[in-house]
Amino acid sequence: MAESGSETRQRSKRRSVRFTPLEDALICAKANAAGVPIATYLRCTALGFPIPRAARRPTSSHKDVALLLGRIGQLATAFRSAAELADGQAVETALRDLSELRLLCFTALGRKP
Numbered sequence: 001m002a003e004s005g006s007e008t009r010q011r012s013k014r015r016s017v018r019f020t021p022l023e024d025a026l027i028c029a030k031a032n033a034a035g036v037p038i039a040t041y042l043r044c045t046a047l048g049f050p051i052p053r054a055a056r057r058p059t060s061s062h063k064d065v066a067l068l069l070g071r072i073g074q075l076a077t078a079f080r081s082a083a084e085l086a087d088g089q090a091v092e093t094a095l096r097d098l099s100e101l102r103l104l105c106f107t108a109l110g111r112k113p
Contacts, residue, residue: 062109069105072098 019027031041035054044051076098083091106113 065105065108069102069109072102072105076102 027038027042031038034041034051036044036051041051043049076095079091079094079098103113
């Protein structure tokens with residue numbers, strides 16, 4: 001069985017350090033501003049290495065659009081299951097609107113449906 005990626009990395013030594021809540025908040029804020037994980041930020045600053053280019057993180061709007069996309073799927077499923085109990089034309093209109101909204105979400109995320 002192949003080992004996980006974290007078990008085959010070059011960095012095998014771990015160090016533990018404690019911070020006050022204020023120190024922790026400052027370190028988290030600085031790492032976040034640099035766009036790198038906390039471990040990378042601490043390693044680079046402690047060793048005097050340049051901090052690497054910021055890791056690409058989805059913006060909060062991308063997260064929101066992704067969540068919306070999931071909710072659209074749930075709504076479409078609910079509409080389809082309730083189609084027998086409601087006006088068929090209204091359900092079809094709602095499903096068409098959800099389909100258009102889904103397409104817009106994919107477009108906002110830069111993906112094809």
